[in-house]
Amino acid sequence: MATAASPAGMIRWLLALGALCAAAAAAKVPAMYVFGDSTADVGSNNYLPGSAVPRANFPHNGVDFPTSRPTGRFSNGYNGVDFLALNMGFKRSPPPFLSVANRTSKQIARGLQGVNFASAGSGILDTTGEAIVALSKQVEQFGTLRCNISARISEEGADNVLSRSLFLISTGGNDVFAFFSANSTPTAEQTRLFTADLVSQYKNHVKALYDLGARKIAVIDVPPIGCCPYPRSLHPLGACIDVLNELTRGLNKGVKDAMRSLSVSLSGLKYSIGSSHAVVQSIMKHPQRLGFKEVTTACCGSGRFNGKSGCTPNATLCDNRHEYLFWDLLHPTHATSKIAAAAIYNGSLHFAAPINFRQLVEDQC
Numbered sequence: 624m625a626t627a628a629s630p631a632g633m634i635r636w637l638l639a640l641g642a643l644c645a646a647a648a649a650a651k652v653p654a655m656y657v658f659g660d661s662t663a664d665v666g667s668n669n670y671l672p673g674s675a676v677p678r679a680n681f682p683h684n685g686v687d688f689p690t691s692r693p694t695g696r697f698s699n700g701y702n703g704v705d706f707l708a709l710n711m712g713f714k715r716s717p718p719p720f721l722s723v724a725n726r727t728s729k730q731i732a733r734g735l736q737g738v739n740f741a742s743a744g745s746g747i748l749d750t751t752g753e754a755i756v757a758l759s760k761q762v763e764q765f766g767t768l769r770c771n772i773s774a775r776i777s778e779e780g781a782d783n784v785l786s787r788s789l790f791l792i793s794t795g796g797n798d799v800f801a802f803f804s805a806n807s808t809p810t811a812e813q814t815r816l817f818t819a820d821l822v823s824q825y826k827n828h829v830k831a832l833y834d835l836g837a838r839k840i841a842v843i844d845v846p847p848i849g850c851c852p853y854p855r856s857l858h859p860l861g862a863c864i865d866v867l868n869e870l871t872r873g874l875n876k877g878v879k880d881a882m883r884s885l886s887v888s889l890s891g892l893k894y895s896i897g898s899s900h901a902v903v904q905s906i907m908k909h910p911q912r913l914g915f916k917e918v919t920t921a922c923c924g925s926g927r928f929n930g931k932s933g934c935t936p937n938a939t940l941c942d943n944r945h946e947y948l949f950w951d952l953l954h955p956t957h958a959t960s961k962i963a964a965a966a967i968y969n970g971s972l973h974f975a976a977p978i979n980f981r982q983l984v985e986d987q988c
């Protein structure tokens with residue numbers, strides 16, 4: 624890539640791209656760009672000021688990450704994006720955009736291999752938080768990176784690389800939580816309007832990415848968040864909060880329909896929806912089969928179900944972390960994320976549709 628600045632280098636580089644496209648077995652994408660919330664954040668929020676910013680750059684987060692480093696991931700180790708990246712042949716998720724945001728020429732070269740824009744606390748709607756990087760702003764940040772990339776390797780070069788790169792979106796849970804905290808018993812009409820608004824905004828974000836050159840969109844749907852330790856800790860009987868799960872199912876269905884219709888109207892758009900919803904449901908239904916023993920209480924936290932506070936240095940920490948579905952009050956463990964990524968990357972239609980991520984990634988040109 625470093626040789627691409629000179630005209631001869633550019634030509635060599637484009638020829639190399641052509642060769643890659645022709646080689647049917649070349650499975651890997653040139654880059655991965657990641658958008659979304661804490662399920663995908665790998666440290667964006669570490670760069671944001673203020674006390675209202677959700678963070679995880681302190682222990683016990685990262686206790687199972689290489690060198691036990693807390694990076695900002697809401698996990699004991701890797702998150703789902705890291706495992707998906709591993710499946711595609713990368714080492715782990717690309718770095719947070721804000722860690723390469725000064726855009727030196729070295730950083731832009733790095734940006735060509737992918738960047739992660741996800742910011743914990745964000746949602747589909749801009750209203751999910753002012754302190755964090757909203758999804759619309761993440762898409763804007765990608766727009767500036769794209770300018771830098773095309774300035775470096777030409778407009779056609781940028782189009783070529785980006786059209787073969789993977790654009791991963793993992794968001795929606797925070798919108799559902801925000802709506803629920805304002806309307807814990809919404810009417811059918813309120814639910815319908817809320818869902819329609821979310822889906823229409825989701826479409827706008829996907830269209831904006833398409834306009835910037837994205838052609839392979841990988842969506843992660845929203846898991847049954849009403850069964851996370853935090854909502855359970857609010858329920859008098861410790862059960863799942865059904866309203867949250869119903870809102871989530873409605874949103875997932877709407878996004879599924881929206882992606883199908885976008886793939887018809889936007890020429891060249893290919894997509895896959897990976898169902899973290901189906902994965903979490905499978906684990907809850909048959910925990911032992913998949914090696915889990917604890918699917919209600921978080922490994923790290925405090926209070927009922929360890930769901931009353933986040934994972935802080937003085938919170939309780941479990942020993943057998945690989946047997947827990949939940950890491951903290953809202954997020955999965957390294958073990959859960961690994962299983963989810965395997966199912967979504969190369970699993971059946973139950974876990975990823977209309978094609979799985981591997982098929983999306985391997986689709987040639």
Ligand SMILES: *[C@@H]1O[C@H](CO)[C@@H](O)[C@H](O)[C@H]1NC(C)=O
Nearest residue numbers: 670720721722723724725726
């Ligand atoms: C970006 O540049 C500013 C000023 O030169 C510096 O203070 C900051 O640490 C840099 N940020 C990163 C992520 O490199």
Ligand SMILES: *[C@@H]1O[C@H](CO)[C@@H](O)[C@H](O)[C@H]1NC(C)=O
Nearest residue numbers: 726727728731767770771774
């Ligand atoms: C990257 O783009 C930004 C915004 O368009 C610009 O200010 C900056 O100079 C560019 N950096 C490089 C190295 O081209």
Ligand SMILES: *[C@@H]1O[C@H](CO)[C@@H](O)[C@H](O)[C@H]1NC(C)=O
Nearest residue numbers: 924925932935936937938939
């Ligand atoms: C952990 O410590 C912080 C401040 O040091 C405190 O606010 C919080 O309540 C403590 N949490 C637990 C679970 O003890």
Ligand SMILES: *[C@@H]1O[C@H](CO)[C@@H](O)[C@H](O)[C@H]1NC(C)=O
Nearest residue numbers: 650710965968969970971981
């Ligand atoms: C994907 O799954 C199929 C069987 O379902 C298997 O044959 C193949 O080796 C897997 N590919 C990868 C890259 O894991």
